[in-house]
Amino acid sequence: MPRTVEVTELVLRDAHQSLLATRMTLEDMIPACEDIDKAGYWSVECWGGATYDSCIRFLNEDPWERLRTFRKLMPNSRLQMLLRGQNLLGYRHYEDTVVDRFVDKSAENGMDVFRVFDALNDPRNLKRAMEAVKRTGKWAEGTICYTTSPLHTVEKFVELAQRLQEMGAASICLKDMAALLRPEPAYQIVRGIKEKCGEAMPVHVHVHSTTGVTLVSLMKAIEAGADIVDTSISSLSLGPGHNPTEALVEMLQGTGYETKLDKDRLLKIKEHFAKVRPRYAEFESKIYGVETEIFDSQIPGGMISNMESQLRQQGAGDKLKEVLAEVPKVRKDAGYPPLVTPSSQIVGTQAVFNVLMGEYKAMTGEFADLMLGYYGEAIGDRDPKVVELAEKHAKKGPISERPADLLKPEWEALDAAAKALKGHDGSPEDTLTYAMFPQVAPKFFANRAEGPKDPCKSPATAAKPAAAKGADGSASITGPVTYDVSIGDKTHKVTVQPA
């Protein structure tokens, strides 16, 4: 008897987030929901920070209404979301009762599986959210963000899994955002988790396909005992997205493993998204095919293009190579955080600063916070000299407690501010929307009554402003320059001059 391998379908969340700039409308998903619901998936990932953000920023869709629609249209499915631990779906730490309320409301509106992660892999940042999920009776999945560094050994990842188990994780997710998980470590880590956490602990593996090797990694993870793997229907797969669901099904034939997926349903889902995808051509990822350079640079493709555009804006397009060489140094100084939102932006921007101005002559507030422990603890020690510079810059000391312990209760204030906005419907869900995206929510509340907007026909998105750059695109900097640094929702104006 082959062992059953369960599958999470990513097409409604991470697939279009990775391939189509998160622009897919609910309307384009609805016709596929019945087939998805009946195809035999273990869960359907359909909600997360970027889809929520995109709903209110670009689509004039209420993300809660989207969730309730999924709940109605997929009554047989576990709905799954990605939750950024104490950050929820936003870019800062929230006070614990806000975390509780968000989880409660998500569960109430239909969410079943909460994949809880933290960009630094600091378990303290996952704890409250996981407790909240467990109190609702829903599935709390503890997540390991996979990355590579001299400190990230198989043993360390397995230890983290044990910590998550102690915190009550119903399953452990090994999450590889940058397609860095090669077959051999995939095998070793999954085997290690099974051995240390017990064979009964479900292991769930999430990989992207950017480097082209990760379907092999899924095979090895399955051989090591992985219970659930994440894939995306073939017509919205590959490149910076994920491995195709149908390929996983076929790959397993004749091995000791099988999925329970209904191939006729998969074909219908495939055909639906094949038809829908061309509408979003203007949002297609510029990365296609395979990028294996990531293995050496350890810098995800999206981060490189961000840094390139930052450099070009400063007329320093010729400095990219130096910046790429600087990233690993900055990452080391910060204790080897995984490079994922928001740490990838924070580290990348600091690397740009270091190359343009000299090492740590200028520093973003976020990088200082990272060095001072305000995002939590990474795996390695932070460089004491850089910590000292960060203290000076931020005019505050380092912390060693859980960052959210510093926060005062904030729900009443958030609720009052949100309810004062035109169009707030009086619900806690609306207040949560405001809490996550305070800069975007007001406009969304005000315009919500106009109903969903199709991003594909919007003249505003069709005509993108060209990036500003110097005449020859590569002039070097001779005087002070003002620099716009965007991290999450915040934009900083930083004036710096060469060292």
Add this chain to the structure above:
Amino acid sequence: MPRTVEVTELVLRDAHQSLLATRMTLEDMIPACEDIDKAGYWSVECWGGATYDSCIRFLNEDPWERLRTFRKLMPNSRLQMLLRGQNLLGYRHYEDTVVDRFVDKSAENGMDVFRVFDALNDPRNLKRAMEAVKRTGKWAEGTICYTTSPLHTVEKFVELAQRLQEMGAASICLKDMAALLRPEPAYQIVRGIKEKCGEAMPVHVHVHSTTGVTLVSLMKAIEAGADIVDTSISSLSLGPGHNPTEALVEMLQGTGYETKLDKDRLLKIKEHFAKVRPRYAEFESKIYGVETEIFDSQIPGGMISNMESQLRQQGAGDKLKEVLAEVPKVRKDAGYPPLVTPSSQIVGTQAVFNVLMGEYKAMTGEFADLMLGYYGEAIGDRDPKVVELAEKHAKKGPISERPADLLKPEWEALDAAAKALKGHDGSPEDTLTYAMFPQVAPKFFANRAEGPKDPCKSPATAAKPAAAKGADGSASITGPVTYDVSIGDKTHKVTVQPA
């Protein structure tokens, strides 16, 4: 110590054949040759039927000159070609001395490794070519075309490998043209060959990536002992092409296997073809991403689009489903030939006939020949009733001998006819060009002096005539219709009417 896995680079032959309609010019390959030569490949596949055809048909390039250029620019590399057994690079069986001459001249001009295959897997069709290769002292690789059917068991493939070994094969190639080779049979077949032919017999695995599973198959083949695998540089990989070379390299890290490839060279090769590829946009394959339906239909994507266009020309576009269902029946009646040029066209066209006219009411000469043994023997018995119909149609009996045994010496006649053509340069190479492609060679000889033509700028190729079809594209047939059937170089006019 990890075991070394050797690699054949496909970018100069099968990659652009599969992805860019074989249109890449020598000029676009030359700048990459030094890096390819020094990257550490086991061999460089660079010549075959379609590239030869494309040279003289579209590019006004002398294929022999192309070969000599490769030889000069890649002095450290084994150059490899794909040779269709007794068909050489053409679409018919050639008499043995023509086979000998072709192999001699190829070796003389610089070819090192001859991958010899036959569409029906009939070893008799490989024998003479392999003997010829061995006589030149070059590498004769015996090939198994992989396919699936109730008769194609692991044991049968391994038996075929043993036959090829007896015929003196220096290595055995497991060749999967349609990306049907799943991981488990890949493992079983390679292991079987190693066990029956001896661990010392090199096993070489060639897969396409159309179904998305075959990098996993390569991993399993390597675990089973495969010595050499075929890949293509990432910027010209995936889809109906092949798995990316760089992904193979990275996939193996930390396993018990490694390649000897130089990653810096690979990056340069990648960048070169990434730059070149957009020039060929008009020739890009319409298939992209992943097509797993092939596993069930066993009909390669290219064959489906051929049949679709045949049907539309007859105003029978609505019959595709019936035709797809008919293909496996016709294939069974013919003894389960692999579906690869030319058997895929022969079987596909007959399936179209059967649906439009009734079963075997009309028959192409080629299908009759296939049923009567004139292409050789497939793995299964041919249906006696259909053989009888074929006899009537072709007005000749079935044969059981090797098809080429029926041929009379033909070199003198070919040489005389070729030399009578304007522009023939007096060389045996030119006569071979004429022998392979008698309809295209005359024009090529006449125009050769004009030098290479860039297909990307040709107005003739830019403006493709639209396929003729009925007003609504789906009218059913009510009277006799005339049907153009093209197989290889020959076009048949067949008038048929509904049964």
